[in-house]
Amino acid sequence: MPKQIAIYGKGGIGKSTTTSNLSAALSDLGYSVMQIGCDPKNDSTTTLRKGKSIPTVLDTVRQRSGDLDNLVHEGYNGIYCVEAGGPEPGVGCAGRGIIAAIELLDNNGIIDEYSPDIIIYDVLGDVVCGGFAMPIRKGIADQVYTVTSSDYMAIYAVNNLFKGILKYSNNGGALLGGVIGNSIKSSLQEDMIKDFTERTNSDVIQFVPRSPTVTRCELDGVTTIEGAPDSRQAEVYRELARKVINNKDKYLPTPFDNDDLADWASGWINQLLLNRKVEIDNIQEEASGI
Amino acid sequence: MSSKNTIENQSGIDTGINKFEKESVEAPRYSCALAGVYGTTLGIRGGIPILHSGAGCGVGQLFGTLYAGGESAGGNEGGTSTPCSCLVEEHVILGGEEKLRNLIESTIEIANDELFVVTSGCVPSLIGDDVDQVVDEFRDQAAIIHVNAPGFKANSSEGYNLFWDAIIDQLLPDEYLESEEKTVNIFGVVPYNHVYWKGDLLTIKTLLESIGIKTNIIFTEKNGLDHIKKIPQAEYNIVVNPWLGVRAVEKLEEKYGTPFIKFPNVPVGAKQTAEFLRIVGEKLSIPSETVENYIAEKEDWYYRLMEYPGDAIILVRPNSFYAVAAESSYAIAFTKFLANELGYLPDIIQITDNPPIEVREEIIREIRDNLDTVVQPDIIFEADTYKIRKNLENRPFLFLFSSSIEAPTSIEDYNALHIPISYPIYNRSVLAKHYSGYDGGLTVVEDVVSGFVGPL
Numbered sequence: 001m002p003k004q005i006a007i008y009g010k011g012g013i014g015k016s017t018t019t020s021n022l023s024a025a026l027s028d029l030g031y032s033v034m035q036i037g038c039d040p041k042n043d044s045t046t047t048l049r050k051g052k053s054i055p056t057v058l059d060t061v062r063q064r065s066g067d068l069d070n071l072v073h074e075g076y077n078g079i080y081c082v083e084a085g086g087p088e089p090g091v092g093c094a095g096r097g098i099i100a101a102i103e104l105l106d107n108n109g110i111i112d113e114y115s116p117d118i119i120i121y122d123v124l125g126d127v128v129c130g131g132f133a134m135p136i137r138k139g140i141a142d143q144v145y146t147v148t149s150s151d152y153m154a155i156y157a158v159n160n161l162f163k164g165i166l167k168y169s170n171n172g173g174a175l176l177g178g179v180i181g182n183s184i185k186s187s188l189q190e191d192m193i194k195d196f197t198e199r200t201n202s203d204v205i206q207f208v209p210r211s212p213t214v215t216r217c218e219l220d221g222v223t224t225i226e227g228a229p230d231s232r233q234a235e236v237y238r239e240l241a242r243k244v245i246n247n248k249d250k251y252l253p254t255p256f257d258n259d260d261l262a263d264w265a266s267g268w269i270n271q272l273l274l275n276r277k278v279e280i281d282n283i284q285e286e287a288s289g290i
Numbered sequence: 291m292s293s294k295n296t297i298e299n300q301s302g303i304d305t306g307i308n309k310f311e312k313e314s315v316e317a318p319r320y321s322c323a324l325a326g327v328y329g330t331t332l333g334i335r336g337g338i339p340i341l342h343s344g345a346g347c348g349v350g351q352l353f354g355t356l357y358a359g360g361e362s363a364g365g366n367e368g369g370t371s372t373p374c375s376c377l378v379e380e381h382v383i384l385g386g387e388e389k390l391r392n393l394i395e396s397t398i399e400i401a402n403d404e405l406f407v408v409t410s411g412c413v414p415s416l417i418g419d420d421v422d423q424v425v426d427e428f429r430d431q432a433a434i435i436h437v438n439a440p441g442f443k444a445n446s447s448e449g450y451n452l453f454w455d456a457i458i459d460q461l462l463p464d465e466y467l468e469s470e471e472k473t474v475n476i477f478g479v480v481p482y483n484h485v486y487w488k489g490d491l492l493t494i495k496t497l498l499e500s501i502g503i504k505t506n507i508i509f510t511e512k513n514g515l516d517h518i519k520k521i522p523q524a525e526y527n528i529v530v531n532p533w534l535g536v537r538a539v540e541k542l543e544e545k546y547g548t549p550f551i552k553f554p555n556v557p558v559g560a561k562q563t564a565e566f567l568r569i570v571g572e573k574l575s576i577p578s579e580t581v582e583n584y585i586a587e588k589e590d591w592y593y594r595l596m597e598y599p600g601d602a603i604i605l606v607r608p609n610s611f612y613a614v615a616a617e618s619s620y621a622i623a624f625t626k627f628l629a630n631e632l633g634y635l636p637d638i639i640q641i642t643d644n645p646p647i648e649v650r651e652e653i654i655r656e657i658r659d660n661l662d663t664v665v666q667p668d669i670i671f672e673a674d675t676y677k678i679r680k681n682l683e684n685r686p687f688l689f690l691f692s693s694s695i696e697a698p699t700s701i702e703d704y705n706a707l708h709i710p711i712s713y714p715i716y717n718r719s720v721l722a723k724h725y726s727g728y729d730g731g732l733t734v735v736e737d738v739v740s741g742f743v744g745p746l
Contacts, residue, residue, distance in 0.1 A: 061379070096379070100383055
C-alpha cells in the first residue's frame with residue numbers, strides 16, 4: 001500500500017509550492033511519487049513540469065473523450081503528475097468536480113497502475129463543502145498535513161480543516177499528521193503557530209522560512225529542489241521530506257470554536273503588529289540612543 | 291409560534307424548513323416545487339414546460355403529478371414528451387447553461403405552443419447556473435419565463451405560487467391597462483394537485499357568468515396565453531384558497547391596483563355557493579335581484595333533488611361521523627358541507643398540503659366558526675401518510691374523504707366508506723367531475739349514498 005497524504009492550506013499560502021518541493025525532495029530520496037492537484041485552478045504540478053500545465057481529469061469529462069491514458073504526466077525526476085481540474089471560474093460545481101475526478105481515478109485503477117510509493121493530494125484548504133473534504137474520507141488519504149502562515153485567515157482555514165478531520169474520523173477518515181508553518185520571517189510568527197498547535201493538540205512538523213529563492217525558482221517554472229538544489233531552502237524541503245516519510249503519527253486535533261479562535265488570535269495579532277512597527281520605525285535604535 | 295415550528299441546524303441557523311415538512315417522510319400528499327410548476331404549466335392550453343433538471347424530475351411526475359391527479363396524462367407537452375435538459379454529472383461540474391440554451395432553441399422551433407416555462411430544478415439551483423440570463427436571450431422570440439423551483443425549496447403547492455410570481459414579474463406588462471368592468475380572474479385552484487380542477491374551474495365560471503360576470507379561469511381553456519395576458523384587465527381577482535394564489539392576487543393588486551376577494555375554499559353545495567355569489571355580486575355591483583333570482587332558481591332545483599336520497603340518508607346512515615384528509619381548500623369546503631347540509635358529524639380533519647404557519651390559525655377558525663353542529667372536530671396539519679393513518683385509528687367515523695391511498699383498506703382499517711377527493715387520486719379517472727357549485731354538492735351526496743346502498 002502506498003503512503004497517501006493530503007496537504008491542505010488556504011489559497012495563496014504556498015501550499016502547492018510546498019507540496020511540489022516535497023514531492024521533488026521525496027523523489028530525490030528515491031521514492032516513486034504521485035502528486036494529485038485537487039484545485040480547479042489546476043496549477044499544483046506546474047513547477048514539476050517546467051511551468052507547463054497538463055490536461056486535467058475533468059478535461060476528459062468535458063471533452064467526453066473517454067481517454068484515460070492521458071491523465072498521468074511525468075514531471076521532474078519521474079514524478080507522476082495529475083490535475084483534477086474543474087469548471088471555469090463562476091460556473092458549475094468545483095466540489096463535485098473533485099469528487100468526480102477522484103472517483104474516476106479510483107474506479108479505473110489508474111493510481112494502482114503506476115503503484116507509486118507515495119501519493120500526495122494537494123487540496124484547496126477552505127473545506128467549503130463535501131467535495132473538498134473528499135481526500136480525507138475513508139479509503140483516500142490516511143494522513144493530513146496542513147500548510148499555514150501566521151496570518152489569521154490561514155490559521156482560521158486550518159482550524160476549519162481540523163473540524164473536517166473530526167467529522168470524518170469516526171468513519172475511518174484521515175487523521176492529522178502535522179502542521180507545516182510557511183513563509184516564516186520572524187520567531188514571533190513561529191511562536192504564534194506553535195501556540196496554536198499546542199492549544200489544538202497538534203504539532204508543527206516543520207517551519208519553512210520565507211525565501212526569495214523560492215520565488216525566483218517559481219518564476220523559472222521549477223521547484224527549489226530542481227532550480228537551487230544547493231540552497232539552504234532546498235535543504236529545508238529535504239528535511240521536511242525526511243520527516244514526512246518517517247512520520248507515523250496520526251491523531252485527532254481539538255479545534256477552537258470560532259469565537260475562541262478570534263479571541264486567541266487578537267492577542268497574537270497585536271504583538272505581531274507591534275513587532276512590525278518596531279521594525280519599520282526603528283524605535284529600538286532610537287531608544288538606545290545610537 | 292414560528293420559532294417553535296422551525297428546525298434549527300447544529301450551527302443555530304434557521305433553515306426555513308418547518309418541522310412539519312422536515313418530519314414528513316412517508317408518501318407525502320404533494321410533490322416538489324418543480325412538479326407544482328410543471329403541473330400548473332400543463333394546465334395552461336398552449337403552455338409548455340422546459341425542465342432544466344435531471345431526466346427523472348420530469349418522468350417521475352408521470353406518477354407523481356399526472357396520474358396522481360385523477361389519472362390524467364400530460365398531453366402533447368407533458369409526460370415523456372416534456373422537453374428536459376436531462377442534466378448529468380458533466381453539467382453538474384461544468385455548468386448546464388449551454389445545454390439549456392440548445393434545448394430552449396429547439397423547443398421554440400419544434401413545439402406548437404405559445405408559452406414557454408423554463409423550470410429550474412435542484413441541480414442548476416445548487417450549482418448556480420445563470421438561467422435568467424439564458425432565458426433573457428429568448429425573450430424577443432417567444433413568451434418565455436423562468437421559474438426557479440428547486441425541489442428542495444418547497445412543495446408542489448408552493449410551485450403554483452412560484453409559477454404566478456414568474457408570470458406576473460416577467461411576462462405581464464408594467465403599465466396599467468384600463469380595467470374591464472364585471473370581469474374577474476380565478477386563482478387558487480391548482481391543476482393536478484387539486485384533482486377536480488377542470489370541473490371546478492368550469493363550474494365557477496358558469497356560476498359567475500350566470501349572474502353577468504365575465505370570468506377568466508385561465509386554465510383549461512384554449513389560447514391560454516391570451517387568457518394570461520388579459521389578467522391585468524380584470525376588475526377583481528378572486529382567490530378560492532386560504533393560501534395558494536393569495537400571493538398572486540396580492541402582487542396583482544400591488545402592480546395594477548386590482549382589488550381581490552378572498553374565499554377560503556371552492557364553494558361546495560347550495561349554502562357555500564349562495565354565499566360565494568352574494569359576496570362577489572355585491573363587490574362587482576351586480577343588482578341583488580339578479581343574484582337572488584339565480585340563487586332561488588338553483589336552490590329550488592337543488593333542494594328538490596336533495597329529497598331523493600333523503601330516505602337512504604335518514605334510514606341508513608343518519609348523522610354519521612366523517613373524517614377528512616385533504617388539501618386546505620377542499621378540507622374546509624367538505625367539512626362545512628357535510629356538517630351544514632347533510633347533518634353529518636365532523637370527527638377529524640387533517641390538512642395535507644402543508645400551508646404556511648401564518649395561515650393555519652385562519653384555516654382552523656374558518657372550520658370551527660362555520661359548523662352548524664355542536665360536535666367540534668380535531669383539526670390536524672399532517673402530510674405524512676403513515677401519521678395520517680395513525681390519526682384515523684379508533685375513531686367513530688363512518689365516511690373517509692381523502693386520497694386514494696386510503697381507499698383499498700378503508701373498510702378493513704376503519705370500517706369506513708371511502709370517497710376520494712384529494713391528491714393523490716389514482717383510482718378514478720377525473721375529467722369533468724367536480725364537487726363545486728350546486729351540482730357539485732349533489733355529486734357529494736351521490737358519492738356518499740352510493741357507498742352504502744345496493745348492491746343489487
